Amino acid sequence: MRQDTASWEGLRKIATELRQLRTWLVAADAPQSWEMEMTSAFKTDSSGRPAVHYCLKSRGNQHLLVLVNAIDRPVSFYLHGFA
Secondary structure (H helix, E strand, O other): OOOOHHHHHHHHHHHHHHHHHHHHHOOOEOOOOOEEEEOOOOOEOOOOOEOEEEEEEEEOOEEEEEEEEOOOOOOOEEEEOOO
């Protein structure tokens, strides 16, 4: 990967962003009662779960909503109950 400058720089950028999010990513997920509705043609991952995975992290009065498209296709969704 180091031979491909663009790929190497992309990986370095992702690693930097993950380091910045480290304290959030190790925090326990906050309780929530939302429901994911996939509205695109591509609805599920290879395990049959919604193509978008999500969780809410909380630290004091700060919150971080993490959303990840787990498939290699564009998707759209609605997160019911998110205010």
